[in-house]
Amino acid sequence: MLYYARTEALRMLRNRRYIIFVVLFPVVFYLINANIYGNQTAEDGVRVAVYLMVSMAAYGALSASMMSSAVPWAQERQTGWLRQLQITPLPGWAIIVTKLGAAMLLVLPSLVLVFAVAVLQQGVTLPVSRWVPLLLALWLGTIPFIALGLAIGSLLAPDAAQPVAMICMFALALLGGLWFPVQVMGGTIRAIAELTPSYRYADLGWNIVAGNGLPLTDVLVVAGWAVVLGAAATFAYRRATVRA
Amino acid sequence: MDAIVFDQVSKDYGEVLAVDDLSLTIEPGRTVALLGPNGAGKSTSINMLLGLLKPTSGTISVHGRTPDQAVAAGAMGAMLQSGELIPELTVKELIDLIRRLYPQPLDLAEIVKLADLGDLVKRRANKLSGGQAQRVRFALAIAGAPKILLLDEPTAAMDVESRLRFWESMRDYAAGGRTVLFATHYLEEADEHSDRVIVIAKGKVVADGTAAEIKAGVGGHTVRFAIGEQPAAGLDRLPGVTAVEIVAGTAALRTSDTDATLNALYRATSLEVRDLTLTGADLEDAFLALTREP
Numbered sequence: 001m002l003y004y005a006r007t008e009a010l011r012m013l014r015n016r017r018y019i020i021f022v023v024l025f026p027v028v029f030y031l032i033n034a035n036i037y038g039n040q041t042a043e044d045g046v047r048v049a050v051y052l053m054v055s056m057a058a059y060g061a062l063s064a065s066m067m068s069s070a071v072p073w074a075q076e077r078q079t080g081w082l083r084q085l086q087i088t089p090l091p092g093w094a095i096i097v098t099k100l101g102a103a104m105l106l107v108l109p110s111l112v113l114v115f116a117v118a119v120l121q122q123g124v125t126l127p128v129s130r131w132v133p134l135l136l137a138l139w140l141g142t143i144p145f146i147a148l149g150l151a152i153g154s155l156l157a158p159d160a161a162q163p164v165a166m167i168c169m170f171a172l173a174l175l176g177g178l179w180f181p182v183q184v185m186g187g188t189i190r191a192i193a194e195l196t197p198s199y200r201y202a203d204l205g206w207n208i209v210a211g212n213g214l215p216l217t218d219v220l221v222v223a224g225w226a227v228v229l230g231a232a233a234t235f236a237y238r239r240a241t242v243r244a
Numbered sequence: 245m246d247a248i249v250f251d252q253v254s255k256d257y258g259e260v261l262a263v264d265d266l267s268l269t270i271e272p273g274r275t276v277a278l279l280g281p282n283g284a285g286k287s288t289s290i291n292m293l294l295g296l297l298k299p300t301s302g303t304i305s306v307h308g309r310t311p312d313q314a315v316a317a318g319a320m321g322a323m324l325q326s327g328e329l330i331p332e333l334t335v336k337e338l339i340d341l342i343r344r345l346y347p348q349p350l351d352l353a354e355i356v357k358l359a360d361l362g363d364l365v366k367r368r369a370n371k372l373s374g375g376q377a378q379r380v381r382f383a384l385a386i387a388g389a390p391k392i393l394l395l396d397e398p399t400a401a402m403d404v405e406s407r408l409r410f411w412e413s414m415r416d417y418a419a420g421g422r423t424v425l426f427a428t429h430y431l432e433e434a435d436e437h438s439d440r441v442i443v444i445a446k447g448k449v450v451a452d453g454t455a456a457e458i459k460a461g462v463g464g465h466t467v468r469f470a471i472g473e474q475p476a477a478g479l480d481r482l483p484g485v486t487a488v489e490i491v492a493g494t495a496a497l498r499t500s501d502t503d504a505t506l507n508a509l510y511r512a513t514s515l516e517v518r519d520l521t522l523t524g525a526d527l528e529d530a531f532l533a534l535t536r537e538p
Contacts, residue, residue: 003340003341003344004341004344004345007333007337007340007341010332010333010337011330011332011333012332014332015332076330079326079327079328080324080325080326080327080328081327081328081329081330083296083324083327084324084327084342084384085345086294086295086296086315087294087295087296087315087320087321087322087324088315088318088342088345088346088388089315089316089317089318089345089346089347089388090345091316
């Protein structure tokens with residue numbers, strides 16, 4: 001199973017689309033934005049370059065979560081690769097758990113690269129006591145997005161999964177305030193944004209870098225979404241692999 | 245203990261009855277062809293044998309276990325129809341991935357040799373030709389050293405030479421005392437590469453035996469001649485004739501007694517018989533006779 005997870009990760013690293021969208025975009029967006037706004041200081045005295053680092057890392061992790069789950073999984077179902085695995089001794093639950101594990105591995109390059117660029121190019125510094133929780137929160141917080149991607153991949157054919165996953169990803173990024181702060185949004189949209197897993201997920205990171213610790217509401221909302229979307233993914237997986 | 249047992253197995257997809265009260269037994273170590281036209285229930289039977297589909301009624305056992313248990317124990321390997329590979333992985337990575345999921349797999353080198361993949365191991369799956377991809381899929385099917393190998397129309401995408409090489413590989417694998425069941429609608433394949441042929445049509449077994457036995461069971465010879473526009477009435481009452489078919493001005497009489505039929509054809513009818521040929525039954529005739537719509 002470890003070898004399976006390793007192979008899954010390797011395979012995505014060779015996928016050009018994954019590399020461009022997931023690894024390059026967040027870094028490039030960060031460089032552009034940080035070089036324009038980075039030296040401003042937010043109301044609470046934190047440099048914007050630091051907040052942007054969290055936003056772009058969160059965006060990268062969000063897109064990695066969705067890109068490495070929905071479409072590859074839909075393709076494997078359609079092309080018969082899933083059946084190839086189903087006739088090996090690998091149990092059915094292990095297939096979906098491995099997918100989750102591999103997707104989580106694939107989130108790490110986006111996070112680490114954006115952090116690295118922030119440190120090297122913008123001179124961002126944080127105490128270790130903030131780096132470690134930041135990485136962990138932004139890493140574990142991707143579970144709801146991966147679950148969403150797997151649910152999409154289980155329910156839809158590849159042709160449909162591709163646009164649906166893209167729309168979900170952009171909607172979550174936009175509503176979650178990963179590109180523009182939610183503060184600039186109108187009241188209603190902002191109220192909706194605060195219910196999304198993506199806003200709460202990024203908010204974990206923003207609070208950590210500001211030294212506010214972990215807001216309980218954010219943790220609960222992200223965990224709640226993880227449970228709901230995890231259940232949806234499990235249900236969809238069962239439906240997709242049902243042995244009629 | 246028998247390798248494969250179907251006991252009164254039926255499978256319907258709503259209105260369509262794909263497999264109809266199918267019972268058959270296959271002993272270990274045999275290479276068996278499941279021969280039938282498209283839609284005969286071959287793929288459905290194989291998918292049920294792998295636990296990918298559940299029978300509507302009846303039971304299937306594999307070495308005394310359920311299909312799911314047999315799969316979990318690593319006893320099954322299969323080449324199913326239309327299975328694609330992961331494009332970004334190399335041949336070696338694909339084989340290694342699958343073989344590591346089995347408890348007692350074959351060595352990588354042995355798989356590469358059996359599947360004839362020598363110079364392809366480092367190639368990515370998306371750079372393989374159709375025939376090469378089929379060989380990789382065969383490699384994946386045998387990677388876990390399964391006791392039972394199922395092949396669902398394995399040569400469908402292959403050219404003639406690839407086919408020959410493929411059947412050699414299959415024979416090498418079967419030689420280790422393993423059971424092989426392959427589905428095909430090619431008669432020659434069933435005839436040449438199996439030691440038993442099970443003919444199915446409309447989800448039922450219609451013949452079962454060696455290719456030679458099946459030919460003999462249908463029996464007799466076929467007399468063909470150009471009948472043109474002449475009336476065909478009465479041909480079916482000639483001595484020995486078991487079936488008459490008229491296609492494009494040619495009459496084909498299946499007969500169990502060639503001498504009597506020919507004698508009567510010339511003496512007891514007023515037909516002008518031209519271009520007469522006489523052929524013994526081949527497996528193709530047998531197959532057509534067995535699977536013909538009633």
